[in-house]
Amino acid sequence: MHRPTHTPSSTPRRRLARILRHFPALLLLAGCAAQSAPAPVPEGTTAYALENGAWWTGERFEPRTMYVAGGTFSARRPARVDSVVNLAGGFVVPPFGDAHAHHFESLQMAQRVGPMYLRDGIFYGMSLTNWMDRAAVMPYWARTETMDVAWADAGITGPHGHPILIYETLARGRYDFNADSLRPWTDRRAEGKAYFIIRSQAELDEAWPRIVSGRPDVIKTYLVNSERHAQNARDTSRLGHVGLDPALLPFVVRRAHADGLRVAAHVESAADFRTALDAGVDMLAHLPGYHLPAGGDAAIRRLTDADAQRAARAGLVVIAGPLRGIVGYTSTDTAAVRAARELQIHNLATLRRAGVRVAIGSDTYGQDAAPEAAYTAGLGVFTPAEMLRMWSETTPRLIFPTRRIGRLEGGYEASLLVLGCDPLARWECTADVRLRIKQGQRIDVPPPPAST
């Protein structure tokens, strides 16, 4: 396809536009006249037509002309059309999402990853645990020309739990996770900043005002092998091998829901999946068995049809990633990779059969969700149309459930990507982004920096 072009429309129409801009009452009348009347254009904004595109309906691509007025899609022609954008036969899809990341709260990192996300067509991100001090970065993400981020702030875990070691390591600027791994337990620099340790309902009640003090969008909590929580919790010689006491999870959910906040749970095993369901958690931050350590037990990570059916009834959303991590962790052992991949396929296929919504999350520092989406597509569990819905509809709506996004329909936010080829034919076409529009505004991103 050719590059989309943007041409001003005829002069008389522009003159009319100027007139109408000064007489908003006329617009109001036009809008009220009849069902078939043009959509009114909010004052002070531009309206344009998008022609010659194949538009994603949620099921297939259909040729269509759409309009954008005041940052919102309109299927009807607005009273005023300032310009026409020729999409040159491109494939129009809603922008993508990354529902699990940890690199949005530092300004330095934001400036590095922000353009990468936009370049790959990812307009929505969710931070599922971050340093609570994020004031400095908020103006960066608040702009239309950057992606939009939802925040979990500090996560809730138990004594010696995941992610204490990770954040204590980060707090020291030292990335050796194995060296001296118990010292952070006696010198905790990130507690109350990136995680909270909760041992009882009373401690939860006491800490709650601080947990929500930064006005998070979602509450993140950690389950790690609930099936042997009691015995793992007694082992105080390690950090990160355990999570929140599963008995406390229902209290976390109750407090969060009372404040209108959703709950995301880190999970490892099928028992964690069931514990999260029992407690009424809204989303899982991982697919159980997203990774399978060499020599790890696949059976405790395997989901059943009954698990999946319960999750579907509860409306639970499962963020699948980081699935592609298994390639890096165990690439020297092809049998281990095969076993891990087989487990991923089994669990995803089980969720798919029951109709559980699955979302894409990268959970990888310095990287966006494009490689994760490509890996997930490559597993062959989901049809191309299901993959496209997962990445462009389910994931963005999981991140911002109250916004009208994920669909290219009248009344929805006018955010879109124009792809150069059909992503239903080849998943690689999702990477061929020719045009980005966010809330009606064209987004231009610098080319990627020279390879490092």
Ligand SMILES: [Zn+2]
């Ligand atoms: Zn994570």
